[in-house]
Amino acid sequence: MRQAHAEDARTEARRVVRNLLGEEHPTAETLIGDAGPVLGRERTGRCLDLALGASLTRRSAELAAIAALLVGTRELGETWWGEARGGKLPAPDEVLRTAVAIEPWTDLTALEMLASWSADDAADHLWGSPVAEVDLNSWQAEDRFDLPEGATPGQRLVVHFDAGGRLDAVVTRRPDEELGSNLDFQSLRYSRPAEAQWSWGVAAGLGPHRLPGEDPDPYAREVDSAAVGILRAWALRHGAGKDLLGERWHNVGDVVAAIERVDWMWRSAEWFGWWRGASALVDDSGYLPYRLEELAAG
Incomplete structure (x- = not known):
């Protein structure tokens, strides 16, 4: 799925x-x-x-x-x-x-x-300045912000939720005659x-993305075979076939391409540690030994 x-x-x-x-x-x-x-x-x-x-x-x-x-x-x-x-x-x-x-x-x-x-x-x-910011990690629709002065029932107010992201809040009169607002999630949109x-x-995707004038090619750097063995063995044990991992990893480009192919797997909590380890291998990070020790044991 x-x-x-x-x-x-x-x-x-x-x-x-x-x-x-x-x-x-x-x-x-x-x-x-x-x-x-x-x-x-x-x-x-x-x-x-x-x-x-x-x-x-x-x-x-x-x-x-x-x-x-x-x-x-x-x-x-x-x-x-x-x-x-x-x-x-x-x-x-x-x-x-x-x-x-x-x-x-x-x-x-x-x-x-x-x-x-x-x-x-x-x-x-496109839509005018927003009157407020809301956090869409909460899907509560009612009364998420203070209404601006002069708001009237039925009025649609633009609110901000992310960079370039907007949706409308509809001003409504509550049973106690106070004014409130309801977020209209169907109006959610992003700027171009x-x-x-x-x-x-x-x-x-993640790449490889070679850039003009780049010499030497950073994706051609050879990767440590011991680290490769641990990362590939863990991935194979946890359901990634060679169609995703590739036959072998000789260089950074091979690892980047493999990370991209298993993208949908590492987005699960179980795969996050593997992604951190593979990324550390790509970036030649000092974080790599800790991750390898953890993955070798799991």
Whole structure:
């Protein structure tokens, strides 16, 4: 069932990528080539530098953020990059230059922050500024925020729940004559930059994503055979066949491709430790020995 859902998500992601970016089979090379004329040569080069600086297991997320910026710039115009925000926030160009994330996005990379920024600005442009933020980890529909002054029964208010994500809350009169609101979950929608970010990441997958001018090829680095043996043995014991793992892992590219193929499996709690171990092998992380010891015993 989980595998079928994963395939459905990839199929939908490819459809969205095709509609938004015109790519049948999204690749890093195509994305960077498409970004150049829209973002400009200098910005595209800076985006590429930031993607090159990310770990290989983060590279897909950084490229997905570039896809969002490509679509966002088409939506908002090139002038968006130079607009400071009332003295409180620097212009996006400054964030791209310094690569320093700012509030409220300090848990994101610079590219992810800019992608979220463009997704929210595009959403505001389409649907107006939201009156409140709600957490959709709770599906309670009633009275999730304080109503703005002047709200009237039947009025639809736009609320924010994620970067570029919006839905409506309908103002209603309660039996005690007080005004309240009900979230209309059927109205949930995302701006196009947010859709581009999600769909590119899902459709293109973890990789390998080789980038222009990259020498030496980081995916060609040989991986430790002892670590490979432990990771493959654990995966085989827990239901992953050679059709998913591949016949052998010689280099980082082999491991990345295998992680991508077993994606639908490692999303279960049982497989999370394996994913952390395989990712540490890809990124040559000091976290690897701890994970290998744990996996060898399980």
